[in-house]
Amino acid sequence: MAEGERISICNGRLVDPANGIDAECDLHIAAGRVVAVGPAPDGFRADRTLDARGLVVCPGLVDLCARLREPGLEHKATIASETAAAAAAGITTLCCPPDTRPVIDTPAVAQLVSQIAERHGHARVIPAGALTQGLAGEQISEMAALEHAGCPVMCHADLPLKNTLVLRRAMEYATTYDLTLFLRPEDEHLRDQGCVHEGRVATRLGLPGIPEAAETVALARDLALAEQTGAGIHFRCLSTGRATQMLAEAVRRGVRASADVSAHQLFLTEDDIGAFDSNYHVTPPLRTSADRDVLRAAVASGDLAAVCSDHRPHEADAKLAPFPSTAPGISALETLLPLMLRLVAEGAMDLSTAVSRVTLGPARILELPFGQLDAGRVADVCVFDPRERWVLSETTMVGEGRNSPFLGQELEGRVSWTLLAGRVVYQRGSG
């Protein structure tokens, strides 16, 4: 990377929340790193200049939860296909949950994932290590070895960790190595066979419901254990307003906890399910408009420091069945940035805050030095046109999955260039 191109990105609006910058400002890159913000250093001669007039220049996006389906589920997607989609969406760092096949519970699988990603070179993939061996919830994993193999966080994917003693030990062991636990708060008994929010829509359509308490009960349990053990925990993909408030209260009390929300939860509600539209089958389920409003406010205030895509690409057949039998999830990498910009357009927050929640916020949760653009920093950059309107369609989607409820919708904001460690990995119009 030392021999990388010297690139100047000129005339753009630089939005770098970490350094409090939101102004027209040039960015100069050499050897994979930012060398200057503002005027070029003396003697700097760019090999290539990107004219960002009218465009926004921000740190490359960091996505806390994206399933790439490799190894083991390559009929859904591959690391190559999904990292290419990430690059086209301005995402430079992806954290993938450990529920691959085999699961990421050994250094070998962790290294395999990051090496495949490196070989293709579209985006950086950070594997989350499995918190327990085989994600079976019984025996804690070799966390120190996993960390050494490149897993900065330990995660239990969507699988329940039923045994509270195992969870307590996992927290204590992870804390020994200063590793954050990524937890998905959901009580499996309260969830039962549920596939939608337990509310009016579940009642009308006769679909088994998942009560709010499935999330709050699990969150309260995990918070209590984190308070007891002093562990640092991060809740993935909150869906209820109540859980969001409980988290904020705990953080004020001093519990080392954070949380994210998937972008689609900030827009969609149970009412969007309509007549059994399986593209709206997601986990956790779409909740009420009141939940959505609390989640939005928490993203604006920073109580939720990160917004993730919760990308789950599926083959077409996975969504072609009666609603309860379909696989949950949205192919969501390519809508992450446009949905954040829609929050800005709808007045929910300013651009700098929106950018922060998909760059600096998630990078800090991963404790990785990305998501900012000061001199010396790794040059992960996203340059986008905030006003370009385009329609998400099956033909424009880059990733393998076509499972998106936003298909056919007009989105605003499109990536022009993506740079990964100073290298242009995506350029609009050149595939």
Next chain:
Amino acid sequence: MSPADIQLDAAGNLEHFLTIDGLSRELLTEILDKTEGFLGVAEQAVKKVPLCRGKTVANLFFETSTRTRTTFELAAKRLSADVLNLNIGTSATAKGETLLDTLRNLEAMHVDMFVVRHAESGAAHFIAEHADPHVSIVNAGDGRHSHPTQAMLDMFTIRRHKGDFADLCVAVVGDVLNSRVARSQLAALRTLGVGEIRIIAPRTLIPAHAESLGARVFHDLRLGVRDVDVIIMLRLQRERMRGGMLPSEHEYFQLFGLTEERLGTAKPDAIVMHPGPINRGVEMSSQVADGPRSVILEQVSNGIAVRMAVMSMCIGTQNLRAQGELHG
């Protein structure tokens, strides 16, 4: 999209019959009026009318059923259709075939109508969305969602006994949470403008936001049936009972079982209905089930006429479309 949209053609004619939810009062009344006409067919020497002659109806039952399947079969035969009975639950899906593949195979046999029963909510919608446009789908029960012909035969039975719906008070008793029949009945009662709708059950059998179903909730059977005109008992869906929703059938009967004595607070001419099959001594006593106010067997006879009405309407819409394609 409202769940009803897919059921109607551009002119508002019934193409599929999947759910009551979203259909108009006029359309439900049309079904009831047509049913009236078909009631006489069973009394004729030759119990057949030629409305669906040359048409093939396939009964696709992914869940076992005797009563519903038999009445659909009789209804189709009395309309002069050819009937195919397929118990898919025991064949194709057991071999791993997807629902869509099963559907495509049957379409290739040029079937005109599928009567579908499936264990999952939304299955009939799914099939209607993906079936060839020349095929009509009639929902014979999908998961906990909908069982619209059962609801219409109940409405027909109520109308025969009570006339106008507006002044009635109707109580639905039992496992509303797990019952597709209840969901369809409540939608039909709302749409037909019934004066007061009540649901009576312990909290564990009441769905979230039950008030959104347009009903008042009671947890006391005596209070709940006071002054009602119609009592609809639901079957206790034992096969769907999960997570210990009731302590025992014994306690359920003690508190929510319908007996002659408890029937005392209802209006003197109140009728008692049940979709069958009855669990005697669980939902109601035998005295009530076989008593003078019970209209349970009448419901079964009406079921055939209602199904004839719905099937002939859907096939009629198909014929209209075929004529349109011929001349347009």
